[in-house]
Amino acid sequence: MKQMKERPPVEAVRSSAEFRGWYWPVVELHRFCDRLGIPKAGRKADLRSRVERALDGDLSKPRPSRARNSDFDWSKEALEPHTILTQEVSFGPNFRRFFKENIGKRFVCHSDFMEWVRSNPGKTLQDAIDVWELMEKRKDDPDFRREIAACNNFLQYLRDFRDANPTLSHSDSKKCWSIKSRLPAHNGTVIYENSDLSFL
Numbered sequence: 001m002k003q004m005k006e007r008p009p010v011e012a013v014r015s016s017a018e019f020r021g022w023y024w025p026v027v028e029l030h031r032f033c034d035r036l037g038i039p040k041a042g043r044k045a046d047l048r049s050r051v052e053r054a055l056d057g058d059l060s061k062p063r064p065s066r067a068r069n070s071d072f073d074w075s076k077e078a079l080e081p082h083t084i085l086t087q088e089v090s091f092g093p094n095f096r097r098f099f100k101e102n103i104g105k106r107f108v109c110h111s112d113f114m115e116w117v118r119s120n121p122g123k124t125l126q127d128a129i130d131v132w133e134l135m136e137k138r139k140d141d142p143d144f145r146r147e148i149a150a151c152n153n154f155l156q157y158l159r160d161f162r163d164a165n166p167t168l169s170h171s172d173s174k175k176c177w178s179i180k181s182r183l184p185a186h187n188g189t190v191i192y193e194n195s196d197l198s199f200l
Contacts, residue, residue, distance in 0.1 A: 007182045010035060016052040023153065023185040024048070044151045048188060081126035089117055102129055110135070111149035153190050154181075160192035172200055 007022045010031045024032070029047040033040040036054040040047070074090035077083075079098040089095070091109055099107045102125075113132050120127070138144045148155045154177060161173035179199040181190050 005184065013055070016055040019052060019055055020187055021184050023181045023188050023190045024051075025181075079125060081124060081129070083125045085117060085121050085123050085125070085128065087118075087121045089121075091117075098125065099129070099132070103132065106136075107132070110146060111152065112147045115147075115149065157181075157190050157192050161196070164192065164194065165197070168200075175199060 007024075008018075010028055013019050013032075019032075026044055026047070029044065029051060030040050032051045032054075033047065036051065038050055038054050042050070072084075072086050072088070074086075074088065075092050075094050077094070079094065081102070091114055096107070096109055099109070113128075113135055116131055116135075117128055148159065157177050157180070158170070158173045161168070161176060162170075165172070176192075176196045176199045177190070180192075180196055185191075
């Protein structure tokens with residue numbers, strides 16, 4: 001297999017156009033933020049957008065994606081079933097502790113559940129518990145497939161790989177991802193292609 005150009009180091013990227021041509025893991029995006037002196041908080045899509053703007057010379061502080069309408073501190077407040085969900089909900093340790101106490105060790109904060117929580121301010125944590133249980137019951141349906149958040153390129157690639165190659169192993173899919181994710185990627189998105197099997 002001929003030598004392919006691999007993702008450059010963070011320090012070598014000087015323009016947003018070059019930046020957009022590669023997939024960047026979160027740890028690398030944080031390195032960009034450190035280098036450019038911009039905030040590291042937010043979702044991966046927020047980080048990519050912020051880095052692009054900074055590389056273009058826009059070092060202004062990012063505007064909040066939504067107006068803050070609650071002073072409720074999700075990291076410190078005591079959570080109860082009647083606690084109302086707000087737009088600023090955080091899925092940190094305090095949130096997860098509440099659900100493990102009320103659901104048990106089987107609780108996992110899946111992306112589709114988090115998306116429901118974000119989309120339902122005004123509902124209660126008890127509503128969220130009920131929805132989580134309903135989502136879990138869907139696993140009994142042999143045709144059920146959990147949604148993958150648009151920002152989770154890694155899981156989407158692995159699913160697409162397994163769909164196309166059901167006889168190959170999880171290790172095979174991860175090996176192909178490891179190589180493909182360091183190669184040029186249009187708009188930073190790694191897409192599975194059958195030619196990726198050449199990496200094995």
